[in-house]
Amino acid sequence: MGTRALDKDLEDLAASARAALVREIGISGAFDADPVWREAFAAVPRHLFVPYYYVGALGGYERCWGEDPDPRARERWVRGAYDDAPLATRLRDGELVSSSSQPSLMAQMLAELRVMDDSRVLEIGAGTGYNAALMAYRLGDDRVTTVDLYPEITESARQHLAAAGYHPAVVTGDGARGVPERAPFDRIIATCTLTSIPRAWLAQCVPGARILAPLATGLITLTVRDAERAEGHFLHTPAYFVPLRGEGRPQPDPAGSPGGVPRVARDHELLRFLFTLTRGSLDPQEAYALWDREHAPQRERYGVTVGDGAAWAWLDDPEGPYVWPLPG
Template sequence: MGTHLERYAEPADEARAAMVRVIAAEGGLSDPAWRLAFEEVPRHLFVPYYYVNWAGTYERLWNEDPDPARRERWLRGAYYDGPLATRVRDGELISSSSQPSLMARMLEALEVRYGDDVLEIGAGTGYNAALLCHRLGDEHVTTIDVEPEITESARAHLAAAGYRPAVVTGDGARGCPGRAPFDRIIATCTLPSIPYDWLPQCRPEARILAPLSTGLIALRVRDDSRGRFAEGRFLRTSAYFVPLRGGGAPPEGRSGRLPRRAIENDLFRFLLTLTEGSLDPREALSLWERERRPRRDRFGITVSGRHQWAWLDDPGGPYIWPLGHQAAG
């Protein structure tokens, strides 16, 4: 392993520094602690191989390729500011390493404090968990995934980089009660709704950040006379992730007979997915046009008891609808 690390040390350092400069130039990594984490955690150790999609066919790049030019492509790609396909099964992507700039935005939006205990849903390559460990310490980080082969490789990647958080094989939709309570929960896979099992595993004022529809929802967990609930708004940014496995797949989108200008609009597709199962696509289009094509950050979600609903502008109305695919657990 030492020889392998030495072989790539200098070019990896240069590529990593360039990646950080790109993210910072786009407005990311304003928090010095997160910038230091991205500067020091070696992403290439977490993607010893990955797949590049060429016209529907996946090409594998890996760190031990006998061709030096292909090894160089692998290393450059490991520090490209884009997602990397890391596991493909029967032609279907089942795991990836997220775009670093999106990871940076999510980690900053998580608003961690030193001493916070964090649960990550979706272990992936282990890279995101390593960034959390760099910031908080290994003992404060738990990452979970339903696929044993994913947790096994994530654990190995983390150890190679010098990090040893709790890596758990299990259904992330049910959280990780054995490691609870948590101050923060971050998901790196798209959810159909917020799993109810997460809330009892949170401390009061915990923050949940998760991809839902094609956006990122940021929820604050609180207690009141009605009991435990969570509420918050979507961030403005778009987000596309591999769906959560084990907690039920999100429903298929239905465009109906809608105009092309709407179907091709990213903001409308977000609303269409968010209202699926609750609003007819034409009703969603009418709402979107009436409200002058609202951005994601005008929408929010409330989770209370065994119910959860999405809303526009105000959790109390007038535009409220139940999430079409209620969470199990």
């Protein structure tokens, strides 16, 4: 759609749909940890960041876009832009490589980031630029940096941000390496699934910084002690994101259908989380035995420690009996 203005009817529709989305997010409780984010979601127009997106259709995807010649299709595009749902925004060979996350999940992640007014934030995974705009609205352009591996993603994010009136630093590069030229950071938030925590991030954080990232279908929150060590627990929330891509980054593959595990438990969401967290360390039967013995532990009982040249996940205690190495 570029930067062409909407006609008044669509602008009015976008405004009312945005207000309804903010109410829906509020009802979900996603703003509870930091209600100031409500103002950002009310102010930043999501439709400017998704000039087109893809919806599932028979045999693949169908594109919804703001310059469709059919006025009813343009109206569907606007309404869809303000659904509390993830939107597929970029495909490559039929594979999803970029998306706009579910707004209520974005709100919860931003609230759990626990920013201060003077926080400097690094976002790993620029996506459409919408999340960076929300942060720039609250913190100011100069305190927000977003990075993505693909130049076409960073260029479109930069254009979307400019159209909405925001100009944070948008960097093309491997997010696993951080953005050292913009460091130090008080907060790092990732919008792509990790298999471990990149050590480069710790070195680019101030002591006491907070890292929030998707890991093993959950959200890990880490407090950085120094350039070598960080530790924290998972939030209770499930989270599924596009994997972090870059040099040397192993790609998480979905947990398969494990043999030897009772069928009634096999697809339990929390057991699948444990399968993913312990892949390569425990076989599914061992993971199931632990899960059953510990009475289907919730995500909050799990945590991650980075230190001593290694990273490991754990249940209840980082030095307890249930500890599993994460990829280097």
